[in-house]
Amino acid sequence: RFLYRFTGIEIGLCLFCVAAIAAGLAAANERAAITNFVIMLAPILMAVLLVQILDSQSKIKLLLICIAALGMVSAYESANQLFVTNQAMIDEYEKAPQTLLEPLGITAGTSDHFQFEHRLYSKDVKGFFTTGNSAGSFAIFAAFAGIALFLEKFRNRKSDASGSRALVTCGIAVAVIIFGLAITKSKGVIIASLIAAAMFIIYLLFGNWAKNLQKNYIDSLLTIGFSWVAI
The missing domain is CATH 4.10.170 (p53, subunit A)
Known part of the structure; x- marks a missing residue:
C-alpha cells in the first residue's frame, strides 16, 4: 500500500505554486511565465518523487552509483573538449567560417556572430551541459555521491570480501569526477x-x-x- 512520505517542503511548494499562478495571470507573456514556472517546479517535484521512491538502502545506493557514473561520463567529455574538440573546432572555423555559421543560421558581423566567436575562443569546458558552470555544479553533485559510496565501502571493508576492490574503484571514480570539476576552470x-x-x-x-x-x-x-x- 502506498504511503506518502512527507519531505518538509510541501508548505513552501504550495506557497510557491500559488505565487507562480498569481504572477502568471498578471504576466504580459503568459506562455513564457508558464515555461519558467514549469522549469522551476520540475526539480522540486523530482525531489519529492525521489523521497517516495528511495525507501531502501539498495535503491539509494543504486541512485548514487548512477549519479557518480554520469559524473565520470561528463568528466570524460570535458577532458575530450579540453584536449581535442575545442581546438579542432577553432581550426575548422578559421579555415572555413561559413561551415559552422550557416547550419546555426548565424550571419557574419551580427551580435550572434560575436557571441559565437566569444564562446568558441573562450574554449569553455562544459561537458554535456551548456556552460562550464553547469558542468562544474553537476560535478560537485556527482563527487559527493561518489564520496558517499567510498565512505560506505571504507566502513565495510573488513566485512565485505570484495571491499578493497570496490574501495579502489570508488576512489578512482571520485578522482575522475574531481578532475572533471577542476578542468571546467569555473x-x-x-x-x-x-x-x-x-x-x-x-x-x-x-x-x-x-x-x-x-x-x-x-x-x-x-x-x-x-x-x-x-x-
Whole structure:
C-alpha cells in the first residue's frame, strides 16, 4: 500500500505554486511565465518523487552509483573538449567560417556572430551541459555521491570480501569526477566545492556532537516549557 512520505517542503511548494499562478495571470507573456514556472517546479517535484521512491538502502545506493557514473561520463567529455574538440573546432572555423555559421543560421558581423566567436575562443569546458558552470555544479553533485559510496565501502571493508576492490574503484571514480570539476576552470564552482568540502569535513568531525547539542537544547526548551506550564 502506498504511503506518502512527507519531505518538509510541501508548505513552501504550495506557497510557491500559488505565487507562480498569481504572477502568471498578471504576466504580459503568459506562455513564457508558464515555461519558467514549469522549469522551476520540475526539480522540486523530482525531489519529492525521489523521497517516495528511495525507501531502501539498495535503491539509494543504486541512485548514487548512477549519479557518480554520469559524473565520470561528463568528466570524460570535458577532458575530450579540453584536449581535442575545442581546438579542432577553432581550426575548422578559421579555415572555413561559413561551415559552422550557416547550419546555426548565424550571419557574419551580427551580435550572434560575436557571441559565437566569444564562446568558441573562450574554449569553455562544459561537458554535456551548456556552460562550464553547469558542468562544474553537476560535478560537485556527482563527487559527493561518489564520496558517499567510498565512505560506505571504507566502513565495510573488513566485512565485505570484495571491499578493497570496490574501495579502489570508488576512489578512482571520485578522482575522475574531481578532475572533471577542476578542468571546467569555473571560479564559482571551485569556491563552492571548497566550501562544500569544508562543511562536509566539519560534519564528519563534529556531527555527533552537534546532534547531542541539538538534543540537549530541545530537552532544555521542553523542560523550561513544562516548568512554565506547571507554575
